[in-house]
Amino acid sequence: MTIKIPDATREFLNDAGELSRFAGRFFYEGLRPRYEVREFVRQCYVVGYKSLPLVGLTAFIMGLVLTMQLQPTMVYYGVESQIPAMVGISIVREIGPILTALIFAGKIGSSIGAELGSMKVTEQIDAMEVSGTNPFKYLVVTRAFATMLMLPVLVVIADAISLYGSFLGVNIYEKTSLLLFFRKVFENLEYIDVVPAVIKTFFFGFAVGIIGCYKGYYSSKGTEGVGHSANSAVVVSSVVIFILDLIAVQITDILT
Amino acid sequence: MPSEAVIQIKGLYKSFGANEVLKNFNLDLLRGESLVVLGKSGSGKSVLIKCIIGLIKPDRGDITVLGQDLLSLDHEELDQIRQKVGFLFQSNALYDSMTVRDNLEFPLRRHTINLSQPEVDDMVMDALNNVGLGHTVDMMPAELSGGMRKRIALARTLILRPEIILYDEPTTGLDPITSLEIINLMNVIQEKYQTSSIIITHDMKCVKIASDRVAMLIDGTCYALGTYDELNASTDGKVRAFFD
Ligand SMILES: Nc1ncnc2c1ncn2[C@@H]1O[C@H](COP(=O)(O)OP(=O)(O)OP(=O)(O)O)[C@@H](O)[C@H]1O
Ligand SMILES: [Mg+2]
Numbered sequence: 267m268t269i270k271i272p273d274a275t276r277e278f279l280n281d282a283g284e285l286s287r288f289a290g291r292f293f294y295e296g297l298r299p300r301y302e303v304r305e306f307v308r309q310c311y312v313v314g315y316k317s318l319p320l321v322g323l324t325a326f327i328m329g330l331v332l333t334m335q336l337q338p339t340m341v342y343y344g345v346e347s348q349i350p351a352m353v354g355i356s357i358v359r360e361i362g363p364i365l366t367a368l369i370f371a372g373k374i375g376s377s378i379g380a381e382l383g384s385m386k387v388t389e390q391i392d393a394m395e396v397s398g399t400n401p402f403k404y405l406v407v408t409r410a411f412a413t414m415l416m417l418p419v420l421v422v423i424a425d426a427i428s429l430y431g432s433f434l435g436v437n438i439y440e441k442t443s444l445l446l447f448f449r450k451v452f453e454n455l456e457y458i459d460v461v462p463a464v465i466k467t468f469f470f471g472f473a474v475g476i477i478g479c480y481k482g483y484y485s486s487k488g489t490e491g492v493g494h495s496a497n498s499a500v501v502v503s504s505v506v507i508f509i510l511d512l513i514a515v516q517i518t519d520i521l522t
Numbered sequence: 523m524p525s526e527a528v529i530q531i532k533g534l535y536k537s538f539g540a541n542e543v544l545k546n547f548n549l550d551l552l553r554g555e556s557l558v559v560l561g562k563s564g565s566g567k568s569v570l571i572k573c574i575i576g577l578i579k580p581d582r583g584d585i586t587v588l589g590q591d592l593l594s595l596d597h598e599e600l601d602q603i604r605q606k607v608g609f610l611f612q613s614n615a616l617y618d619s620m621t622v623r624d625n626l627e628f629p630l631r632r633h634t635i636n637l638s639q640p641e642v643d644d645m646v647m648d649a650l651n652n653v654g655l656g657h658t659v660d661m662m663p664a665e666l667s668g669g670m671r672k673r674i675a676l677a678r679t680l681i682l683r684p685e686i687i688l689y690d691e692p693t694t695g696l697d698p699i700t701s702l703e704i705i706n707l708m709n710v711i712q713e714k715y716q717t718s719s720i721i722i723t724h725d726m727k728c729v730k731i732a733s734d735r736v737a738m739l740i741d742g743t744c745y746a747l748g749t750y751d752e753l754n755a756s757t758d759g760k761v762r763a764f765f766d
Contacts, residue, residue, distance in 0.1 A: 384618070392577050393615035397629040398601045 288406075288480045295400070296407040305404055309412035317373045317420060321366050325424035328365060329357060329431030337439055346439075347450075353432045354451035359463050362425040364511060367470040370417055371503040375478040378409055379499030382482025383492035391483075406483065410475035417471030418464055458522055466514040470507050477503040525553045527586075528686055528718050529574060534583035536569055543569050544580070545742035551686070551718055556708075558721045558729045560764055561739035567722045568612060570739065571688045574720070575609050576600050588685065605633050608684035608717075612691045614675040616663040623659045626650070626678050633682060649677040653707060669700035673707065680711065687711070687719040693728050705731050726764065738764070 271279075333353055340346040382405060385391050394401040433447045481499040485491045529551040536544040543566035551557050561567045572578040574585060576592060585592040587603055595603065617625050626646045630637060637645075650656045653673040663671055672692065679687060692708065693701035705728050711717060721732055729736060729750060736753050738746040738761060746753060746761050754765055 381619075388613045388618075389611040389615040390617055392572070393609075393611060393617075394628075395577060396575055396604050396609050398604065398632040399628075 284484075285477065285480050288483075289476050291402065292407060292410055292476060295403050296411065300400075300403070302404050302408050306408040306411055309408045310416055313374050313409070313412045314416040314419060316377075317370055318423070320373060321369055321420050321424050322427050324365060324369055325362065325428040326431040328361060329353065329428035329433075330435045332356070332361070333432040333435030334438065337435070341439075349436055350432070350447050350450035351454035354429060354455055355459055357428045357432070358425055358455060359459050360511075362428055363421050363463050363467050363470065364507070366421045366424045367417060367467065367474070367507045368504055370413070370420065370471070371474045371507060372500050374413060375474045375499045375503045376496040378413075378475065378478030379481040379485075380492055380496035382406075382479055383485035383495035384489075386483060386485045387487060387489070387492060402483075406476075406479040409479055410472060413475030413478075414468055414472040417474065418467040421464070421467045458518070462514060462518045462521075466510065469510050469514075473506045473510060474503045477506065525555075527551060528553050528588055529720070530584070530586040531570075531574070532584040532586075534570075534573065534585065535581045536566070536573065536578065537581060542742060544573075547583070547739070547743055549737055549744050549747075551720055553718050554716060555734040556712060556719050556721060556732050558723060558733040558736045559739055560723070560729065560736060563724070565739050566742060567739055568690055571609070571690055571720060571722060574688060575604060575607055601633065605682050606685045608679035608682065608687040610675055610679045610687065610689045610692055612694065614663075614671050616671055616675055616678070618663055620663075621659070622650070622655075622661055622663065622666075622674055625663065625674065626681055629678065629682055645681055649681040650674075652680060652711075653677045669696050669703070672696065672700075672704055676704070676707065676711075680715075683715060685717060687717050689719060689721045689723075691722055691724070693723060693725045698727075701725060701728065708732055 333349060336349055336352065337346065340349055340352075382391075385405070391401045391405070394404060429448070429451060433442070433444055436442055436447060478499040481495040481502070485495040527550040529549075531547060531549045534544050534547040535542075547570065549557075549559075559567055559570065569578055573580050574587065574592070576595075580593070588606060590599070590603060592600070592603065617628065620628070623646055626649055627642055630642055630645060646659065647656060650659055653676055655670060655673055655677070658666060658670065658674065663674070666674065676692075689708065692704050696704065708719070708721070709732060712719065721728070723729060733750055736746075736748060736750055737744050738753070740746075740760055746756065746758065748756075753761055756762065
């Protein structure tokens with residue numbers, strides 16, 4: 267008796283296999299010369315700079331709102347002095363990385379998907395190939411490296427801004443100094459809170475870049491295909507980010 | 523005296539899944555001639571010329587370009603050949619994120635490493651002036667009209683002074699006057715640089731003006747081959763369909 271795999275499952279497994287192969291090719295081609303350094307630097311700038319305002323704004327609001335919502339409960343139990351510690355840990359361990367990564371996926375993942383998709387459809391990728399350029403190295407390797415490197419940087423900035431938002435939130439109810447607030451935050455933060463949180467963001471960044479590129483690179487003909495690439499780049503990378511987060515939390519648990 | 527063939531295609535087969543696009547296709551391009559390939563939309567014309575430049579790998583068959591067996595070349599040898607074969611893409615393929623200047627510099631910088639900036643600038647301006655668009659050098663492709671984009675793409679194709687040019691539907695989507703300009707430009711280039719070219723088109727006016735010989739791609743094979751007048755005199759229904 268043969269087992270019949272439903273079409274949707276088969277398609278999903280196919281896609282996952284193709285994506286893994288694509289990621290494998292990234293490492294194969296990325297480690298071999300020629301290195302497209304100029305394009306890589308340009309991508310770092312584009313990827314980092316473009317998402318900074320949005321990331322900064324959401325991080326700020328998140329820190330502020332989180333603090334304001336915690337305030338009444340903490341006051342009720344008489345532990346309002348613990349707000350900086352609590353907010354600090356939740357931002358650094360979880361909220362900062364995941365929120366930034368999701369915004370990054372929405373902003374950068376979709377733009378990479380759309381850009382490569384339209385390059386594919388209008389034969390720009392073919393044109394690169396006949397101009398003595400390996401389009402995989404020039405387009406995919408540079409972008410995936412750039413996202414992998416820039417997301418952790420963005421997360422650190424977002425954490426800082428978010429904590430500042432929280433500081434302002436605390437100040438609505440009682441006056442504290444910035445120094446005192448941050449001392450309370452860092453007193454309660456340990457390496458085990460910070461290091462895994464930073465490491466996982468490299469994986470989040472890589473996922474956003476490689477999935478955006480994959481969706482764009484294999485975009486189907488027509489402008490509709492481009493929209494679809496952009497859309498599914500965001501959906502798939504967001505889901506993958508949550509899955510990676512789940513894995514990261516398990517690994518951190520085992521190690522501590 | 524018959525002139526030598528710069529491109530020889532023998533027994534070419536290519537399918538995509540169950541879709542057999544090319545089935546035993548044979549064709550020679552002679553030095554200095556303009557050969558038009560005619561065929562319905564979807565008949566595999568783009569697939570054919572993408573095989574010639576190594577963008578699509580055929581399933582079977584031989585392609586010889588400038589005396590070299592294309593399918594046995596390694597990456598560097600293929601790049602060498604690609605410098606001598608220009609390709610004008612159906613959708614122009616101008617890089618949206620780059621200025622006209624950067625678009626033209628791209629193939630130069632990529633293929634030839636030791637050029638000084640003044641040399642590069644000269645070549646770019648030279649190529650642009652050739653197509654009469656010197657003033658657009660700092661514009662983005664999105665700011666140009668369809669006909670201008672086609673001419674910029676042509677300038678980019680010419681910048682490496684190719685011996686062979688492959689044109690994929692150079693006049694499709696342009697108005698009759700602009701297409702005539704492009705066709706005339708192609709003729710001028712042909713005479714000025716002594717290039718050999720394969721031109722893919724549906725445009726019968728283009729065929730009449732620009733072709734030395736015409737090949738008809740029907741059902742995956744080279745169904746008919748001859749001069750415009752020879753084919754125009756044919757009584758075969760499939761051939762006549764293009765003329766009437
Ligand atoms: N990469 C590909 N994958 C699958 N099928 C393809 C691919 N490229 C082309 N085809 C198929 O090959 C056939 C020929 O396509 P091709 O683009 O060569 O047509 P064409 O003659 O250039 O048509 P047009 O005049 O519209 O440009 C079509 O049926 C197309 O669907
Ligand atoms: Mg075509």
